[in-house]
Structures are given as structure tokens and as C-alpha cells.
Amino acid sequence: MKNHPNLKLCLGIDPNPNKNDLESFRDSVYKHMEILDFCSSSLEHRVIKPQLAYFLSYGSSGILLLEELIARFQKQYTIILDAKFNDISTSFKAYLNFVFHSLGAHGVTLSPFLGEKTIQMAYEEGAKHCGKKARSFVLCATSESSQGHLSFIQSNWKKTLLACSEIRNEIFQGEESLYCTTGVVVAANRNEVLFSDELKESNLSVLAPGLGVQSSDWNVIRNCSNHPNEIIFPFSRAIFSGGNIPIESMNENLITIQQYF
Numbered sequence: 001m002k003n004h005p006n007l008k009l010c011l012g013i014d015p016n017p018n019k020n021d022l023e024s025f026r027d028s029v030y031k032h033m034e035i036l037d038f039c040s041s042s043l044e045h046r047v048i049k050p051q052l053a054y055f056l057s058y059g060s061s062g063i064l065l066l067e068e069l070i071a072r073f074q075k076q077y078t079i080i081l082d083a084k085f086n087d088i089s090t091s092f093k094a095y096l097n098f099v100f101h102s103l104g105a106h107g108v109t110l111s112p113f114l115g116e117k118t119i120q121m122a123y124e125e126g127a128k129h130c131g132k133k134a135r136s137f138v139l140c141a142t143s144e145s146s147q148g149h150l151s152f153i154q155s156n157w158k159k160t161l162l163a164c165s166e167i168r169n170e171i172f173q174g175e176e177s178l179y180c181t182t183g184v185v186v187a188a189n190r191n192e193v194l195f196s197d198e199l200k201e202s203n204l205s206v207l208a209p210g211l212g213v214q215s216s217d218w219n220v221i222r223n224c225s226n227h228p229n230e231i232i233f234p235f236s237r238a239i240f241s242g243g244n245i246p247i248e249s250m251n252e253n254l255i256t257i258q259q260y261f
């Protein structure tokens, strides 16, 4: 990590206990928090990515726990809510209020399906609330995607990159210190996009999920060491295993992964 400041390890918060009850979920969330407490001084880049779906599945009790987690770690960490939100702009504004105002997260993942206006809103709202700490990521090339009729959605990834970088240039008008707040999701197993000239020239920040349990080739991290973009690699199950393993094992997993950075 010290040698490659563009590469950032992100702790993915996906609490998913084997037992399907609120008490087990709460225990799992608190185990994640224990590691976050422990890491808040030792990790060089402190980025976390809570997956909204797991919290939502416990209704209002899950959301209360998410609020607690974000309030507790908001200062030490950059918090990206993995929610993949979008809607028409009036409704999307309410999603953004939830992320940046009610929760106090620093960024969100969003779908580009409804067009440029909502991407602009997400990038602007992030910078307005969190300045340089903001990070919002538009889905571009995901770790799972259609191989059938719907593959057209992602086959135009170059246009997604172009749209995002043009929106960023338009919003920030050369204020380059804010460029890092705007990004795209390009999964770590999407080499054709991750190592493309288009992505490198875009200067967009990259959220690259898909390592850990989804792929065993963690060398992609080292292969990115000369990449010009900021690349954030989230690891969830490979560290926390949904919260189903002892804290000591989580720590060991984290140490193994850190060696790749």
C-alpha cells in the first residue's frame, strides 16, 4: 500500500449470519465493528463499503444498525453505501438525501440506466456534502453480468466511461482536486475494461469488487500497481465470512490480504 497509493483496500461490510434472526445479525454487525475499531489506526486508507441489502433484510432494525455503524465510523473511514440506487431525478433526490443527509455516508453506488442527469446529481451531492472525501460510483462493468439478451447493457462500457468523465468535467470545471470523488464500478475480473486505455484516460476513480471469494486471482491487485487511476478493492466474505467466523480469523484474513497491497 505504501508503494502504490493509488491502490486502496476497502473493507466490505456484508453481515450475513448463518442463522436468520435479528440477534445473529446484530452479533455479526458488531463483529464487523470490532474489526473496524481495530483497523481504524492501522489501515493506511480507511474505506468501507456496507452492502445495504443485508441491512434492509432486517427492516427498520437493520437500518438502525446501519445508522449506528455509519455514525460510529464516519470520521475515521470513507463510507461508500453499496445500494445501486437510481430513479427519475425527483425520486432519486430522495435516495441521495438518505445516503448523504440521513445516513451521513460519503458515497453510493448507482445505476446509469436513467441517464446523465442522475449521475450528475450523485456526483454533485457527494461533493457538496463531503468535499474531497466523497466517492460515488456508477455501475459500468460488474462482476456478474448478462451473457444473453441483456448483455447490451454493459457492452457499451466505453460510453459509460465517457459520460461519467464528461459529467465530472462539466461539474468541476477543471477543479481537479474533486475529480477523485467521481467514479465507476469496474469489477476486478473485467480485465478488458480495467486495463483499457479508455479507463486510464478517463481519470475516474474505480471501485473494483469481485476479488476474495468471487475470484482467486488476487494478483490483479499487483498488476494494477502502475495504473494511473485510484482503484479501490473491496473484500467482504474473504475477510469477514459474513460474520460467521471468530474475530481472530477475520484478523488473519485481513493480514493475508494486506500483503497484496
Ligand SMILES: O=c1ccn([C@@H]2O[C@H](COP(=O)(O)O)[C@@H](O)[C@H]2O)c(=O)[nH]1
Pocket: 012, 014, 051, 082, 141, 142, 143, 144, 185, 187, 209, 210, 211, 212, 213, 214, 234, 235, 236, 237, 238
Ligand atoms: O460488480 C459488482 C458490484 C458490487 N458487488 C458487491 O460487492 C460485494 C462483494 O462481496 P465479496 O464477499 O467481497 O465477494 C457484495 O456486496 C456485492 O453485492 C459485486 O460483488 N460486484
